[in-house]
Amino acid sequence: MNDHQPWEFTCKTCGGHKLTVTRVWKILAGLDSERWQEWGPLEADHHWHYEFKERVKEWVEKNPDDEVERWDFDEYTKDDSSSKPEEYEIFEEESDPEGDEFYVNCASCDREIEFGWSQPNRGGGIFPVECSDFTPGEIWPEPRYIDSWHKKHWLRTGDGQT
Ligand SMILES: [Zn+2]
Numbered sequence: 540m541n542d543h544q545p546w547e548f549t550c551k552t553c554g555g556h557k558l559t560v561t562r563v564w565k566i567l568a569g570l571d572s573e574r575w576q577e578w579g580p581l582e583a584d585h586h587w588h589y590e591f592k593e594r595v596k597e598w599v600e601k602n603p604d605d606e607v608e609r610w611d612f613d614e615y616t617k618d619d620s621s622s623k624p625e626e627y628e629i630f631e632e633e634s635d636p637e638g639d640e641f642y643v644n645c646a647s648c649d650r651e652i653e654f655g656w657s658q659p660n661r662g663g664g665i666f667p668v669e670c671s672d673f674t675p676g677e678i679w680p681e682p683r684y685i686d687s688w689h690k691k692h693w694l695r696t697g698d699g700q701t
Pocket of ligand 1: 550551552553554555645646647648649650
């Protein structure tokens with residue numbers, strides 16, 4: 540352990556030592572939605588900075604209901620709700636921090652590493668579970684991993700000792 544790098548990470552798959560933090564978010568503009576991501580290295584103090592940013596290319600989510608609804612309409616004509624006009628004149632740009640997705644990956648082989656936060660509500664630093672200073676029970680899990688951590692008994696316990 541030294542002052543510059545208080546924790547160590549060694550990828551069990553490729554032997555790499557660096558981690559990449561990626562944030563993915565979605566922008567809604569009318570019927571269009573775009574996904575963007577930015578990423579950069581996790582640093583020794585468990586914070587990170589983004590070095591790259593790009594739009595995520597993904598298949599276009601065409602509204603499949605357009606076709607389907609016509610067929611359904613014949614079958615469910617009694618259902619008044621299906622004849623409601625569609626709300627299509629909504630142009631809101633939405634940036635919802637709660638909807639952001641964070642990922643930590645091995646910088647060498649891109650393997651996803653589970654991680655948590657040193658403070659609730661995604662506050663503080665990022666603590667990947669495979670780092671040497673990760674302490675189960677003291678880290679708030681990234682919401683995506685709550686189930687996984689629950690099974691591992693890594694969740695912070697409000698009461699009761701194990
Ligand atoms: Zn790796």
